[in-house]
Amino acid sequence: MTALAVSALALSACGASSDSAGGSEDGITMGFAQVGAESGWRTANTKSVQDAAEAAGVDLKFTDAQQKQENQIKAIRSYIQQKVDVIAFSPVVESGWDTVLKEAKDANIPVILTDRAVDSADTTLYATFLGSDFVEEGKKAGEWLVEDSAAVDGPVNIVELQGTTGAAPALDRKEGFEKAIAANPNLQIVQSQTGDFTRSGGKQVMEAFLKNTPDIDVVYAHNDDMGLGAIEAIEAAGKVPGKDIKIITVDAVKDGMTALSEGKINYIVECNPLLGEQLMDLAAKVVAGEEVPERVVTEETAFTQEQAKEALPNRKY
Numbered sequence: 001m002t003a004l005a006v007s008a009l010a011l012s013a014c015g016a017s018s019d020s021a022g023g024s025e026d027g028i029t030m031g032f033a034q035v036g037a038e039s040g041w042r043t044a045n046t047k048s049v050q051d052a053a054e055a056a057g058v059d060l061k062f063t064d065a066q067q068k069q070e071n072q073i074k075a076i077r078s079y080i081q082q083k084v085d086v087i088a089f090s091p092v093v094e095s096g097w098d099t100v101l102k103e104a105k106d107a108n109i110p111v112i113l114t115d116r117a118v119d120s121a122d123t124t125l126y127a128t129f130l131g132s133d134f135v136e137e138g139k140k141a142g143e144w145l146v147e148d149s150a151a152v153d154g155p156v157n158i159v160e161l162q163g164t165t166g167a168a169p170a171l172d173r174k175e176g177f178e179k180a181i182a183a184n185p186n187l188q189i190v191q192s193q194t195g196d197f198t199r200s201g202g203k204q205v206m207e208a209f210l211k212n213t214p215d216i217d218v219v220y221a222h223n224d225d226m227g228l229g230a231i232e233a234i235e236a237a238g239k240v241p242g243k244d245i246k247i248i249t250v251d252a253v254k255d256g257m258t259a260l261s262e263g264k265i266n267y268i269v270e271c272n273p274l275l276g277e278q279l280m281d282l283a284a285k286v287v288a289g290e291e292v293p294e295r296v297v298t299e300e301t302a303f304t305q306e307q308a309k310e311a312l313p314n315r316k317y
């Protein structure tokens with residue numbers, strides 16, 4: 001199927017449009033259940049949603065679930081009781097959402113997934129999913145390492161700092177990376193453990209890796225924050241990050257891009273947190289009962305150390 005046909009298909013794909021157009025003359029009310037405040041990416045994502053809601057005149061009810069699924073489920077149930085016009089959330093993990101999403105559907109409140117996906121088989125439980133292609137992000141990271149290691153004879157030992165266990169970005173970034181390096185048997189993931197997308201988690205796990213794993217050549221961290229924690233551990237162990245141990249991360253937040261420009265990180269795959277405007281646009285359409293694509297993929301790129309130096313002055317987050 002040609003790209004044009006695919007995009008046409010995506011645009012015509014039916015999303016669950018609410019039976020009766022909701023909202024009121026003074027704008028719509030959105031209930032937003034955020035994952036938490038675990039990383040620089042999340043902070044930027046929250047600001048984007050809040051700023052876009054204000055600009056769009058959306059009455060935003062916002063909760064921070066502190067990375068706990070039960071808190072997100074409680075928040076969604078409170079939004080249903082408050083009879084908001086639309087619910088949006090970034091599922092902290094992929095599984096365990098069908099019951100509460102069915103409650104929202106029964107209450108005729110449309111749900112928009114933003115940032116992370118759910119693994120529900122019933123795609124009528126949400127109107128659309130707006131977010132990155134995490135498998136592609138992992139693939140980009142792996143492809144860079146394959147190219148960077150092309151002249152290396154012998155083993156390249158990789159340790160992996162995984163994101164939150166069960167989270168779509170953690171599962172998919174792992175999948176994409178592993179597929180990209182699979183044809184190069186000298187590239188081996190010798191240790192892999194979750195750092196829960198936090199800087200402290202990345203530091204603690206990297207300290208353990210450094211103690212129990214000889215000859216680490218590369219760190220693949222599922223986000224900048226864990227990569228920055230790994231840098232602290234590597235430096236404390238008397239090694240030079242970016243040289244003795246190369247580091248590849250995902251996100252491209254300011255602190256990560258700064259470390260990249262300083263040579264402490266070697267490559268960053270961008271994951272765009274600025275989803276607010278697209279979210280408010282989708283919400284307005286969904287509440288008005290208009291068709292929306294089932295899937296909206298965010299545009300993003302990747303950065304080398306040189307590209308980071310050029311891009312840093314203009315970065316928005």
Ligand code: GZL
Pocket residue numbers: 038039040041042115116132169197222223224225250251271
């Ligand atoms: C990805 C997002 C991830 C970021 C992390 O879209 O869900 O969660 O990569 C964040 O920094 O904690």
